[in-house]
Amino acid sequence: MSKTILWFRQDFRLDDHPALIQASKLGQPILPVVIVDPRWFETTRLGLPKMGRFRATFWKESIEDLAESIESQGGTLIIREGHPESVLSELVHEYDVSELVAMTYPGTEEAKCEDSIESQLPQHCGIEWVEGHTLLHTEDLPFEIEDLPKVFTPFRKKVEKDVDVREPMSKPAAMSWMPIESDGSWKDVLEQSQLTVQAGEWEPDTRSVLPFKGGESAGIARLQEYIWDGDHLKVYKKTRNGLLGANYSSKFSPWLANGCISPRRIWSEVKRYEAERVSNESTYWLIFELLWRDFFQFSAWKHGSALFHAGGIQGKAVHQEPNKERFQRWADGQTGSDFVDANMRELNATGFMSNRGRQNVASYLSQNLGVDWRMGASYFETMLIDYDVASNWGNWAYNSTVGHDPRNRQFDVDRQAQMYDAQGRYRRTWLQGTLF
Numbered sequence: 001m002s003k004t005i006l007w008f009r010q011d012f013r014l015d016d017h018p019a020l021i022q023a024s025k026l027g028q029p030i031l032p033v034v035i036v037d038p039r040w041f042e043t044t045r046l047g048l049p050k051m052g053r054f055r056a057t058f059w060k061e062s063i064e065d066l067a068e069s070i071e072s073q074g075g076t077l078i079i080r081e082g083h084p085e086s087v088l089s090e091l092v093h094e095y096d097v098s099e100l101v102a103m104t105y106p107g108t109e110e111a112k113c114e115d116s117i118e119s120q121l122p123q124h125c126g127i128e129w130v131e132g133h134t135l136l137h138t139e140d141l142p143f144e145i146e147d148l149p150k151v152f153t154p155f156r157k158k159v160e161k162d163v164d165v166r167e168p169m170s171k172p173a174a175m176s177w178m179p180i181e182s183d184g185s186w187k188d189v190l191e192q193s194q195l196t197v198q199a200g201e202w203e204p205d206t207r208s209v210l211p212f213k214g215g216e217s218a219g220i221a222r223l224q225e226y227i228w229d230g231d232h233l234k235v236y237k238k239t240r241n242g243l244l245g246a247n248y249s250s251k252f253s254p255w256l257a258n259g260c261i262s263p264r265r266i267w268s269e270v271k272r273y274e275a276e277r278v279s280n281e282s283t284y285w286l287i288f289e290l291l292w293r294d295f296f297q298f299s300a301w302k303h304g305s306a307l308f309h310a311g312g313i314q315g316k317a318v319h320q321e322p323n324k325e326r327f328q329r330w331a332d333g334q335t336g337s338d339f340v341d342a343n344m345r346e347l348n349a350t351g352f353m354s355n356r357g358r359q360n361v362a363s364y365l366s367q368n369l370g371v372d373w374r375m376g377a378s379y380f381e382t383m384l385i386d387y388d389v390a391s392n393w394g395n396w397a398y399n400s401t402v403g404h405d406p407r408n409r410q411f412d413v414d415r416q417a418q419m420y421d422a423q424g425r426y427r428r429t430w431l432q433g434t435l436f
C-alpha cells in the first residue's frame with residue numbers, strides 16, 4: 001500500500017495541524033518525518049550561524065517532544081539529516097510513498113526549498129502544501145495577498161469586520177502512523193545530529209524571564225499557566241510593556257514561531273476565557289497582537305525578497321552604513337546607552353528580549369548609530385529563541401523606517417528608559433556593576 005509522508009518543518013505539534021489532518025484524510029499509512037537541514041547552520045553575512053544555541057536547543061526539545069507524542073500513538077518519527085529535497089526523494093523510494101504533505105511558509109529560503117522539492121521529487125509522488133501557521137487563512141481574506149493594505153490599521157479593520165477565525169482542529173484520537181518497529185533510534189539520530197552540536201550544553205541564565213522549554217507539551221503548559229492558572233490575560237494590556245519577569249506578556253512567541261502551538265488554539269482559549277471569566281480590553285489586545293503577527297506573515301508572502309532590501313518594501317533611499325565597529329558595540333551591549341545595553345545583554349544571555357526592548361534597540365542601531373538595519377535583523381536571526389523570518393525582518397524594517405509605516409519611528413531611548421524602567425530595576429539586572 002502506498003504511503004503518505006507528513007513532513008514537519010517548523011510545526012512541531014499534533015494539535016491544530018492542518019497538514020496532519022490533510023494527510024489523515026488521504027487514508028494511507030503516514031510516515032512522520034523531520035529533516036535536520038544543514039542550511040539552518042550556514043553562516044550569515046556577519047559570520048554567525050543562522051540558528052544559534054538558544055533556538056537550536058528549543059528545536060531539539062521540540063523534536064523530542066513530537067517524537068514522544070507520536071510514539072505514544074504507536075508511530076515512529078523518522079529523523080534524517082540532509083537537504084530536504086534529497087532526503088524526501090530517498091524516502092519516497094524507500095517506503096513506496098505516493099503523497100507528500102507539509103505546511104507552507106513565507107520567506108525566500110522557504111520558497112526556494114519548496115521549489116527544489118517540486119522539481120526533484122519523483123513524478124509519481126503528489127505534493128500538497130497546506131497553510132496553517134497564521135490565525136487567518138489567506139482564502140478567507142477580503143482581498144488578494146497582492147492587495148494587502150500598506151499599513152496595519154486598515155488591514156485590521158477589514159479583517160475584524162469580514163473574517164471569521166476558523167476553529168482549531170484537535171488532533172485525531174487515532175492516527176494511522178505507518179507501523180515501524182520503534183527501537184528508539186530516533187534519539188541516537190537526533191543526539192548525533194548537527195542540531196545537537198549547535199545546541200551545545202549551557203546553563204540557563206537565572207535572570208531569564210522564563211526557562212523556555214521547546215515542544216508542544218511545554219507550549220500548552222505555558223498557555224494554561226498564563227491564561228488560566230495565573231489569570232494574567234485580564235491585565236495583559238496594562239502589563240505588556242514590561243521588561244522583567246515571566247508574566248508581563250504571554251511569552252508565547254517561541255512556541256508560536258516554532259510551531260509548537262497554533263495561533264488559532266490561543267485564539268480559542270482567549271474566547272473561552274472571555275466566556276468563562278472576563279472579556280475586556282486586555283483579552284482583545286492579545287488577539288490584536290496575533291493580527292500584527294498575521295500582518296507580517298502576509299506581508300512577507302506579498303513582498304518576497306524585498307523584505308531583505310536595504311530600502312525595504314518601500315524601496316526607500318536610506319543612509320545607513322554596514323559599520324562593523326558600531327554594530328559590534330551595539331551587539332555586545334557596549335554602546336554606552338544603558339537601556340540599549342541592558343536589552344542587548346539580556347538577548348545575549350537568554351535569547352529573549354521584550355517587545356519594548358526590541359523596538360528601542362532596533363531604532364537605536366539604524367537611526368542613532370546609522371548602521372544598516374539588516375545587520376541587526378541578521379544578528380536577531382542568530383540570537384532569538386523566537387526568530388521568525390516574517391516577524392523579525394518585518395518589525396526591523398518597520399522600526400528602521402523602511403517598513404509598512406512611513407512615519408519616522410525613532411525612539412528617544414533615555415525617555416523610554418524613564419517611562420518603562422523608572423526605578424532602574426531592569427537596567428540594574430542586566431548591567432550589574434555598571435554605573436548608569
Ligand SMILES: Cc1cc2nc3c(=O)[nH]c(=O)nc-3n(C[C@H](O)[C@H](O)[C@H](O)COP(=O)(O)OP(=O)(O)OC[C@H]3O[C@@H](n4cnc5c(N)ncnc54)[C@H](O)[C@@H]3O)c2cc1C
Nearest residue numbers: 249250251252253289293355358359386387388391392395
Ligand atoms: C525588531 C523586532 C524584531 C522582532 N522579531 C520577532 C521575531 O523574530 N519573532 C517573533 O515572534 N516576534 C518578533 N518581534 C515581535 C515581538 O517583539 C515579539 O513577538 C514579542 O516580544 C514576544 O513576546 P510575547 O510572546 O510575550 O508577546 P505578547 O505581547 O504576549 O504577544 C502575543 C503574541 O503576539 C505576537 N506579536 C506580538 N507583537 C508582535 C509584533 N510586533 N510583530 C509580530 N508578532 C507580534 C507574537 O507571536 C506574540 O507571541 C519582533 C519585534 C521587533 C520590534
